[in-house]
Amino acid sequence: MSEQRDPYELRDGVPTVEDFRRLRTRAGLSDKAREAVELALPRTWHGVVLTHEGEPIGMGRVIGDGGTAFQIVDICVDPAHQGRGLGKRIMAALTEELERRAPATAYVSLIADGPARFLYEKFGFADTATHDSIGMYRLMGGRPGAA
Numbered sequence: 001m002s003e004q005r006d007p008y009e010l011r012d013g014v015p016t017v018e019d020f021r022r023l024r025t026r027a028g029l030s031d032k033a034r035e036a037v038e039l040a041l042p043r044t045w046h047g048v049v050l051t052h053e054g055e056p057i058g059m060g061r062v063i064g065d066g067g068t069a070f071q072i073v074d075i076c077v078d079p080a081h082q083g084r085g086l087g088k089r090i091m092a093a094l095t096e097e098l099e100r101r102a103p104a105t106a107y108v109s110l111i112a113d114g115p116a117r118f119l120y121e122k123f124g125f126a127d128t129a130t131h132d133s134i135g136m137y138r139l140m141g142g143r144p145g146a147a
Helices: 017-026 034-043 086-101 116-121
Strands: 008-012 046-052 055-064 069-077 107-110
Touching (some): 008 086, 055 086
Parallel strands (some): 069 107
Antiparallel strands (some): 046 055
16 A cells, blocks of 8 residues: 655745735735735744645744744635645644744734634634733724724
8 A cells, every 4th residue: 555645745934925915815814015025024933834736825924023922823725725634734833833932921812713713722822802801903004993
């Protein structure tokens, strides 16, 4: 019996600007301006790219100050490859790196869209609304309080 090769490979790093924008929009996330992505990617604290037969089909990043505050962002998998535990592989790689390098007192946050919350709960993330805090956000370039 021949051993089946895993067609997916997870590597450390960030995608190209083009792949970043393509992955986000294919996964149903908002697009980001090229100029913003060009600034953001090199400042990633830790990132991973998931490929299928050499083609980027998923990604995730950790951003932050390197000491007290981190945020997990840009977790996405191309819809054609969803439902195979690939988001879990991305999250596992990011949380392993945080556990390895981030100080024990660091605060790690993320925004959970829809059912993704159930994936994040498996990695120890809890809803902030159960405490005296809630997650908030502001989009730049819009009216205050406008989504």
